[in-house]
Amino acid sequence: MTRTTALEVVDGIDLHGKTCVITGASSGLGRESALALAAAGARVVLAARDAKALAATQQWIGAEVPGARTTAVVLDLASLADVRLAAAAIADIAPRIHVLMNNAGVMFTPFSKTADDFEIQFGTNHLGHFELTRLLIPQLSAAAGARVVILSSDGHYMSDVDLSDIHWHEREYDKFHAYGASKTANILHMVELDRRLRDRGVRTYAVHPGMVATSLGRHMTPEDITTLRGYLPRRAKRIDQPAGPKVATPDQGAATQVWAAVSPELADVGSVYLSNCGIRRDTAPYAVDEEHAAALWGVSEKLCGGES
Numbered sequence: 001m002t003r004t005t006a007l008e009v010v011d012g013i014d015l016h017g018k019t020c021v022i023t024g025a026s027s028g029l030g031r032e033s034a035l036a037l038a039a040a041g042a043r044v045v046l047a048a049r050d051a052k053a054l055a056a057t058q059q060w061i062g063a064e065v066p067g068a069r070t071t072a073v074v075l076d077l078a079s080l081a082d083v084r085l086a087a088a089a090i091a092d093i094a095p096r097i098h099v100l101m102n103n104a105g106v107m108f109t110p111f112s113k114t115a116d117d118f119e120i121q122f123g124t125n126h127l128g129h130f131e132l133t134r135l136l137i138p139q140l141s142a143a144a145g146a147r148v149v150i151l152s153s154d155g156h157y158m159s160d161v162d163l164s165d166i167h168w169h170e171r172e173y174d175k176f177h178a179y180g181a182s183k184t185a186n187i188l189h190m191v192e193l194d195r196r197l198r199d200r201g202v203r204t205y206a207v208h209p210g211m212v213a214t215s216l217g218r219h220m221t222p223e224d225i226t227t228l229r230g231y232l233p234r235r236a237k238r239i240d241q242p243a244g245p246k247v248a249t250p251d252q253g254a255a256t257q258v259w260a261a262v263s264p265e266l267a268d269v270g271s272v273y274l275s276n277c278g279i280r281r282d283t284a285p286y287a288v289d290e291e292h293a294a295a296l297w298g299v300s301e302k303l304c305g306g307e308s
């Protein structure tokens with residue numbers, strides 16, 4: 001696993017004149033990514049649902065990076081109405097978006113619904129970001145060579161997306177499979193978005209950040225750790241190892257998503273799954289199936305009530 005930090009990744013990279021938008025920028029990996037991109041000179045739009053936490057993040061970045069240019073936008077991905085308001089605010093602030101980092105997420109939540117009646121993990125992790133990204137396509141297209149970085153996870157090995165029962169109406173809710181499905185949806189979103197936008201110079205990446213000590217596990221119980229073992233296929237067992245040397249700090253965990261946003265090595269490359277600041281080819285086959293990706297796009301469009 002990489003011990004590179006996000007700040008080391010931007011060493012020598014100049015992002016003056018560029019605008020980066022990060023969801024979930026008030027905590028964990030999003031916060032560290034925002035710091036690194038601001039340190040490289042980018043104007044960073046911090047989006048998250050808690051205005052106080054956003055203000056604290058702005059203050060922290062300002063103290064670490066004198067002269068940092070950050071703007072906060074309140075965004076609740078669990079409400080499409082809110083996503084639309086936030087997208088309009090972001091478009092006003094940033095007519096050109098060079099990096100959109102879809103980073104916010106929830107994991108292993110008890111069953112609950114978004115404002116639009118979507119299962120909460122799928123609604124927040126995929127559908128909220130799907131709608132936000134769709135609404136920002138003009139601003140991404142206006143920036144020559146924009147990148148969309150979507151946080152997924154090796155947790156995607158736990159489950160495919162069941163397009164016939166996305167919101168768990170037909171099955172007993174399983175919080176592990178629901179998280180896995182949302183993270184598979186993140187990769188499928190990458191596949192179809194990259195196909196649709198690459199001719200406009202917009203490339204898309206999906207990232208597994210490693211196992212990182214953040215607040216993401218806030219819904220986990222000690223029993224969940226044991227239960228999780230049974231859910232992981234053999235190839236993903238490494239994320240099941242005891243906490244210790246394999247668990248990264250947030251600044252290390254943010255390295256790959258920042259690398260996806262800035263690395264010259266990824267020029268002319270897109271639709272790839274990244275970890276450890278490199279390309280991985282071992283995604284679950286269902287997560288990169290092009291027909292499945294197109295089908296999920298269609299379903300997501302219908303659920304969000306619009307066409308792109």
Ligand SMILES: NC(=O)c1ccc[n+]([C@@H]2O[C@H](COP(=O)([O-])OP(=O)(O)OC[C@H]3O[C@@H](n4cnc5c(N)ncnc54)[C@H](OP(=O)(O)O)[C@@H]3O)[C@@H](O)[C@H]2O)c1
Pocket residue numbers: 023024025026027028029030047048049050053075076077078103104105106107124151152153154208209210211212213214215216217
């Ligand atoms: N940490 C890991 O080991 C790991 C591993 C694989 C993948 N990932 C992925 O990495 C991403 C970042 O996670 P993290 O580890 O940095 O977790 P984190 O510290 O919990 O940060 C998650 C961020 O998402 C925000 N968020 C949650 N629900 C939201 C909503 N409805 N609207 C807007 N923002 C919302 C949170 O805001 P609040 O604080 O207000 O809730 C927070 O800012 C996630 O997509 C996660 O799936 C993490």
